[in-house]
Amino acid sequence: xIGDMVRGLVTTIKHVIQRPVTIEYPEVRRPVQPRFKGRHxxxxxxxxxxxxxxxxLCAAACPVEAIWVEAEVNTDDERYSPGERYAKTYEINYxxxxxxxxxxxxxxxxxxTMGHMYELSLYxxxxxxxxxx
Amino acid sequence: MATTAVSTEPFSDYQGDLERLRGxxxxxxxxxxxxxxxxxxxxxxxxxxLRLLLELDGEEIVTCNPEVGYLHTGIEKNMEDKTYVQAIxxxxxxxxxxxxxxxxxxxxxxxxxxxxxxxxxxxxIRVILLELWRIASHLVWLGTFSLDMGAMSxxxxxxRERERITEMYEMVSxxxxxxxYFRPGGLWRDVPEDFVPAVREFLDIMPEKLRDYERLLRxxxxxxxxxxxxxxISAEEAISWGLTGPSLxxxxxxxxxxxxxPYSGYDQYRFDIPLGEAGDVYDRYWCRFQETWESLRIIxxxxxxxxxxPVLSDNRKFTPPPRSELGVSMESLIHHFxxxxxxIRPPKGEVFVPIESARGMMGCYLSSDGGPKPHRVxxxxxxFMHISALRHMTPGWLIADVIAIMGGIDIVLGDVDR
Numbered sequence: 319x320i321g322d323m324v325r326g327l328v329t330t331i332k333h334v335i336q337r338p339v340t341i342e343y344p345e346v347r348r349p350v351q352p353r354f355k356g357r358h359x360x361x362x363x364x365x366x367x368x369x370x371x372x373x374x375l376c377a378a379a380c381p382v383e384a385i386w387v388e389a390e391v392n393t394d395d396e397r398y399s400p401g402e403r404y405a406k407t408y409e410i411n412y413x414x415x416x417x418x419x420x421x422x423x424x425x426x427x428x429x430x431t432m433g434h435m436y437e438l439s440l441y442x443x444x445x446x447x448x449x450x451x
Numbered sequence: 452m453a454t455t456a457v458s459t460e461p462f463s464d465y466q467g468d469l470e471r472l473r474g475x476x477x478x479x480x481x482x483x484x485x486x487x488x489x490x491x492x493x494x495x496x497x498x499x500x501l502r503l504l505l506e507l508d509g510e511e512i513v514t515c516n517p518e519v520g521y522l523h524t525g526i527e528k529n530m531e532d533k534t535y536v537q538a539i540x541x542x543x544x545x546x547x548x549x550x551x552x553x554x555x556x557x558x559x560x561x562x563x564x565x566x567x568x569x570x571x572x573x574x575x576i577r578v579i580l581l582e583l584w585r586i587a588s589h590l591v592w593l594g595t596f597s598l599d600m601g602a603m604s605x606x607x608x609x610x611r612e613r614e615r616i617t618e619m620y621e622m623v624s625x626x627x628x629x630x631x632y633f634r635p636g637g638l639w640r641d642v643p644e645d646f647v648p649a650v651r652e653f654l655d656i657m658p659e660k661l662r663d664y665e666r667l668l669r670x671x672x673x674x675x676x677x678x679x680x681x682x683x684i685s686a687e688e689a690i691s692w693g694l695t696g697p698s699l700x701x702x703x704x705x706x707x708x709x710x711x712x713p714y715s716g717y718d719q720y721r722f723d724i725p726l727g728e729a730g731d732v733y734d735r736y737w738c739r740f741q742e743t744w745e746s747l748r749i750i751x752x753x754x755x756x757x758x759x760x761p762v763l764s765d766n767r768k769f770t771p772p773p774r775s776e777l778g779v780s781m782e783s784l785i786h787h788f789x790x791x792x793x794x795i796r797p798p799k800g801e802v803f804v805p806i807e808s809a810r811g812m813m814g815c816y817l818s819s820d821g822g823p824k825p826h827r828v829x830x831x832x833x834x835f836m837h838i839s840a841l842r843h844m845t846p847g848w849l850i851a852d853v854i855a856i857m858g859g860i861d862i863v864l865g866d867v868d869r
Contacts, residue, residue, distance in 0.1 A: 322671055322672060323672065325666050325670075326666060326667045328666075329663050329666045330604050351625070353623070353640075353643070354625050355625040355626055378791055379537070380537075381533055381538075381540045381541070416629065417629075418540045418631050419625060420536075420537070426777055426787065428774075
């Protein structure tokens with residue numbers, strides 16, 4: 319009986335001399351995996367035109383109805399995307415988003431992808447960072 | 452000097468409806484002979500929000516009435532409003548300690564409705580992830596159970612190992628817990644290259660860690676004193692109360708869905724079912740703990756025979772086409788749009804699929820009216836039955852034992868209330 323207690327104590331003492339496995343979070347950040355589903359990114363082609371064509375497929379695939387897309391027709395004077403239409407409004411409600419990645423799977427033009435940013439609660443002064451990465 | 456008059460009448464200050472208690476508690480409680488005590492809903496050892504209405508004679512339990520529903524989120528009803536693919540995301544959030552098993556129950560039911568074949572590689576990867584998460588779930592259970600019983604360090608060690616599993620899940624699915632990795636017909640994507648080495652490393656380090664937990668608890672006199680002989684339940688009683696999983700096997704009943712009704716190729720793996728004898732809390736603890744060893748065996752076999760090939764069925768009516776086809780095939784693009792807007796349309800019918808989750812037999816009943824959304828979804832969750840068995844297990848034991856009994860059946864309230 320005493321032996322069993324000593325065996326348990328030896329196990330805990332063994333752990334005292336090991337290196338800690340926790341990290342000092344705000345100073346040290348844990349790298350995320352390449353597939354990590356964080357904040358979304360909307361992409362452009364190299365010539366500056368938007369990849370999004372306003373098809374709303376992401377909004378249809380979204381299980382929590384977090385995405386709102388309003389499409390508008392491109393004109394020759396005002397051209398935002400190479401196709402016929404572009405997304406005039408593209409809103410993602412981050413209070414609803416569950417980061418399942420269905421929008422990324424559904425997007426036919428790879429316009430929206432899930433990035434690696436996960437710190438979504440910010441002070442007002444840093445809110446610009448949220449929009450500009 | 453003002454004095455407050457305290458009435459000696461029982462229930463004189465009771466605000467609720469006394470009639471509701473009649474028949475639920477013993478008549479002695481209504482005369483004030485025994486004491487009624489609420490344990491929970493906010494109580495750390497209830498692992499969520501479970502309320503137990505205890506009737507106490509001194510410190511001894513006379514009756515125990517579990518009250519569930521504090522975590523009810525209406526997931527089953529909500530799923531009727533989502534397409535089959537969208538509904539998978541909701542299953543993740545039921546039993547939040549073991550999300551892939553929830554995914555699997557729903558996905559298997561959908562596949563059974565559609566008659567979808569799952570490629571062997573997808574099945575093997577499913578088994579690996581399921582067993583990893585069985586270990587993760589048991590680690591959380593072991594940690595919190597021993598924390599409730601006063602053994603703090605086990606909790607710290609088990610969560611350290613669980614972190615490796617969540618990291619591997621993040622590697623394959625992009626999320627630590629709510630990955631939605633299983634899809635009808637296979638998997639979301641193939642696993643990345645680093646996955647197999649990561650699992651192998653986990654298999655290498657895990658046995659030593661399990662031996663550590665064993666050294667800390669198995670023969671620890673305090674642990675044995677508090678769990679051995681506590682709340683024994685016979686095999687017949689366990690079956691009639693609907694216990695499944697390790698809680699049933701602790702009473703010596705050899706029933707495991709993986710053996711009895713194999714799914715996802717579990718019949719190809721060699722593993723044993725740990726059985727208890729007495730059916731007390733200690734045996735339930737020991738069965739669950741031994742299961743992690745068996746899970747390691749299954750993972751190793753699955754890794755050794757991991758076949759190549761696709762991870763998603765190529766039945767385009769029920770699975771999305773690969774992205775490479777979208778630019779070149781008009782038909783693929785149509786299938787892609789149909790899949791994400793309208794969803795899949797399984798034929799009319801109803802199915803029930805049981806699987807063995809970490810806690811016991813979990814079943815998914817799915818009824819389809821031929822439309823793109825499920826007509827009715829229902830989950831048979833093991834913990835719901837386990838909680839109802841508390842009524843039977845706790846009377847005659849002390850308040851402190853209730854904590855141990857609850858820990859022994861491994862409850863997850865997200866699993867119960869849905």
